[in-house]
Amino acid sequence: MGEAPAFIADDDVSNGLLLKSKGCETINNMGCNRTFAIGAMGNGSDSSIGVRILDKSASEWVIPTVFGTKPALSKGHSAIVLDEDRILVIKGNATSDDCFWFLEVNTAFVREHRARLGTEVVAWSKGVVGEAQIPVVISGPSGVGKGTLIAKLMEDFPMMFGFSVSHTTRAPRNNEQNGVHYHFTERDVMEKDIQDGKFLEFAAVHGNLYGTSVESVEMVTDQGKRCILDIDVQGARSVRASSLEAIFVFIRPPSFEQLEKRLRARGTETEEQIQKRLRNAKAEIDQGTSPGLFDHCLINDDLEICYENLKKLLGLSDGSGKATNLSVPETVHVPLEHTISKIDKKILINCTTPQQEKPANNMFVLDLSSIKGGAPGRTRGLIFYAAGPSMTGTNGFKMAS
Numbered sequence: 369m370g371e372a373p374a375f376i377a378d379d380d381v382s383n384g385l386l387l388k389s390k391g392c393e394t395i396n397n398m399g400c401n402r403t404f405a406i407g408a409m410g411n412g413s414d415s416s417i418g419v420r421i422l423d424k425s426a427s428e429w430v431i432p433t434v435f436g437t438k439p440a441l442s443k444g445h446s447a448i449v450l451d452e453d454r455i456l457v458i459k460g461n462a463t464s465d466d467c468f469w470f471l472e473v474n475t476a477f478v479r480e481h482r483a484r485l486g487t488e489v490v491a492w493s494k495g496v497v498g499e500a501q502i503p504v505v506i507s508g509p510s511g512v513g514k515g516t517l518i519a520k521l522m523e524d525f526p527m528m529f530g531f532s533v534s535h536t537t538r539a540p541r542n543n544e545q546n547g548v549h550y551h552f553t554e555r556d557v558m559e560k561d562i563q564d565g566k567f568l569e570f571a572a573v574h575g576n577l578y579g580t581s582v583e584s585v586e587m588v589t590d591q592g593k594r595c596i597l598d599i600d601v602q603g604a605r606s607v608r609a610s611s612l613e614a615i616f617v618f619i620r621p622p623s624f625e626q627l628e629k630r631l632r633a634r635g636t637e638t639e640e641q642i643q644k645r646l647r648n649a650k651a652e653i654d655q656g657t658s659p660g661l662f663d664h665c666l667i668n669d670d671l672e673i674c675y676e677n678l679k680k681l682l683g684l685s686d687g688s689g690k691a692t693n694l695s696v697p698e699t700v701h702v703p704l705e706h707t708i709s710k711i712d713k714k715i716l717i718n719c720t721t722p723q724q725e726k727p728a729n730n731m732f733v734l735d736l737s738s739i740k741g742g743a744p745g746r747t748r749g750l751i752f753y754a755a756g757p758s759m760t761g762t763n764g765f766k767m768a769s
């Protein structure tokens with residue numbers, strides 16, 4: 369079987385792999401009628417699902433700038449227009465951890481980049497099934513103990529938390545490994561990636577460039593873990609302004625003298641760098657402790673007390689010890705042959721073929737009423753369940769081992 373043909377998604381929704389329908393008023397927010405063609409674009413060089421936009425007023429096909437991780441091409445996919453901002457694409461012959469994709473055509477993120485670039489823009493965001501908890505942003509001046517606290521969390525709750533590995537242009541310290549502590553990067557490469565929209569946030573910190581790539585956060589989310597970001601106050605402000613919903617925690621030192629002592633004792637910076645970091649710390653503490661940006665402020669005086677307080681605000685200190693209570697949703701296989709329809713925020717996925725005897729067992733519901741996030745990054749909070757009496761032994765869907 370060849371690749372799926374591109375199909376046309378307008379605002380009126382029909383079922384099936386080939387979608388063709390009338391009018392596109394509801395996805396027309398740019399003063400012109402638009403029709404989206406989604407699928408293999410025929411040049412053979414791209415292994416991901418492509419997008420073309422028909423500007424009906426000019427009768428012209430436009431190749432948009434595409435942000436976000438694109439879904440790999442599959443043998444077939446269905447699609448449905450959810451609202452004026454996004455189209456749901458369901459890959460066939462894929463498992464539920466990789467089959468739900470959102471093509472954003474008019475979200476705030478898309479509008480921002482469209483205005484910046486002056487071109488058509490769309491963005492992909494992969495849908496993640498399950499109750500993924502919102503990321504935790506930890507900020508505070510250099511040397512306050514952010515890394516130490518995060519290391520303790522990761523050690524005690526390895527199944528629950530994943531660290532977002534930042535990019536930086538600073539040189540690695542002796543004990544630091546590329547890809548583990550940071551992605552150490554050349555400035556020109558990082559600047560180009562920033563231009564290309566690969567970063568959720570970035571900032572110049574203590575004379576170097578630091579940034580959180582969309583991919584770093586996605587990698588953690590895809591493991592079903594809660595993402596922890598260790599970023600400076602400027603970065604926290606950018607994340608606050610982005611579509612990434614998070615909990616923001618500021619760590620402050622018991623005193624400026626203690627902070628200086630810790631930075632010196634760590635022994636990783638030159639005297640000049642220490643002075644620079646201490647100068648910046650004053651402004652960071654001012655901003656971090658003023659109202660509005662952070663949800664919580666913890667003083668890291670005694671490490672163990674601060675760690676207990678951090679666990680408490682993350683809902684982890686119930687005395688149960690090393691919790692591993694992650695509820696990882698079951699993975700379900702969505703067959704190539706399926707049709708979809710929409711009732712309010714629920715998508716009905718029907719995998720019944722005419723030969724099958726028990727149609728109820730092959731109906732699934734994708735509930736989008738609690739979705740969060742979106743590009744840049746994953747769309748979380750999808751609820752996926754069998755509409756029929758049982759998910760086991762179904763034709764069409766099979767449980768992944």
Ligand SMILES: Nc1ncnc2c1ncn2[C@@H]1O[C@H](COP(=O)(O)OP(=O)(O)OP(=O)(O)O)[C@@H](O)[C@H]1O
Pocket residue numbers: 508509510511512513514515516517630631633634668669670671672
């Ligand atoms: N409560 C504490 N009391 C005493 N020393 C501490 C405490 N917390 C952390 N430290 C020590 O302070 C030093 C700085 O800690 P850490 O490297 O975790 O800071 P950081 O906030 O991550 O710094 P940076 O932003 O520069 O990465 C380390 O040597 C660490 O062992």
Ligand SMILES: Nc1nc2c(ncn2[C@@H]2O[C@H](COP(=O)(O)O)[C@@H](O)[C@H]2O)c(=O)[nH]1
Pocket residue numbers: 507508509510514534535538569570571573574578579580598599600601602603604
């Ligand atoms: N805005 C961002 N700040 C970041 C990121 N990664 C780290 N940081 C902050 O930089 C300073 C210095 O870190 P160091 O490792 O050189 O000591 C510290 O405050 C970090 O929180 C990032 O991706 N974005």
